[in-house]
Amino acid sequence: MGELRALDYEHEGVLLKGELALPAGPGPHPAVLVMHDAHGLGDHVRRRALALADLGYAALATDMYGGGKLFTGQTEVGPFFLDLQENPQRLRGRVLAAFEALRARPEVDQARMGAIGFCFGGQCVLELARSGAAARGVVSFHGLLHTSLPARAGEVKAKVLVLTGGRDPYAPADAVAGLQRELTEAGVDWQLTVYGEGWHAFTDPNPEKASVPGVRYDPLIDKLSWAQATAFLDATLRD
């Protein structure tokens, strides 16, 4: 594995401290945002960014809260998370700030960009797609599916892959059906996998999260969802 290097960027006066993983070899490389869950930038997304760099992508582990830190307690992170949920334009703007920060790097092929995200990060990548940003593909892992700024017909450029658990209380069946309707009506090229036995956060082995209601790591679904996501990125960013 390679290593991560600091990539600071800014949005509305907040200093955001991302971490960038680069592939070996000369660029420009296809490039992917890697967007963290509600707890902030931690080892889960760092590992994914490094894994993507091994596969040939410039991968930016983003920072949605400022300071680039992981919050271990829900009390501490709550205000940061809620501020973005209550200000959907700010949330979307902050995602786009990360996208622009990655796009501005000389190592990046600006025509071959995408994003993946986990839980809250899954919501963020859907917002990136809904915004009409020039991403080719986005992947939501056990993401939040709701939005107050739904996709508009003909405006979404990215192909969208949604990977969700049939038992995830944060993405219930009616939210899944609602997202399918939203994306279909907007003419989005989407794909959606329901892992029937999957709970929330099925990719995250962090034992501290196992106490959160509805959360369960699943090694098989983790492996299969990663295989699916990397095949999708390969097909959409490299074709």
Next chain:
Amino acid sequence: MGELRALDYEHEGVLLKGELALPAGPGPHPAVLVMHDAHGLGDHVRRRALALADLGYAALATDMYGGGKLFTGQTEVGPFFLDLQENPQRLRGRVLAAFEALRARPEVDQARMGAIGFCFGGQCVLELARSGAAARGVVSFHGLLHTSLPARAGEVKAKVLVLTGGRDPYAPADAVAGLQRELTEAGVDWQLTVYGEGWHAFTDPNPEKASVPGVRYDPLIDKLSWAQATAFLDATLRD
């Protein structure tokens, strides 16, 4: 690529002419049925069986009609197809005859068996799972989802992966929802992907089929569904 060899078997007095692809190297190998669409055993499933052998599986392209032939006209194949649709126990028995024929081969690891199928063959592999056969995993590609012998609680041993197109008129949204209900109520470990832009037979490049209503080959979905299916077989048959 390797080559296919004849594997004859029998069911209710009908001689079925399957074709077996074997990996290089000593067995026993994990083993997979490869089940054809309504037109019979043709190059589409032959290619898939050979590709699976390259990945290390003993793969049997099955024959559901007898004689091991491909029917190019719907008029010719109609009676064979309808006979099995109208006799669901016969259909299921014939799938199990193929499963037993493969399982009896000395090259096969009997504890590591699965099945994939396309269109009608997707229905056949779901019937294999519903029967309670000792398969570890089955994959339905753009399959027919209905059954008159639904899965019974606790009896299904196989994990089930369903890959279906959002525009497939042979697998409409209510059939997809019905299958999810059936499998959930029976306690099956299932996964289901809807490719929003997918039509029927999205894996089959045969130009002769393009005139059939609702059928459309899709190179991207073909590639992604194969990546997903092979990752699933690897995880369920080799873990």
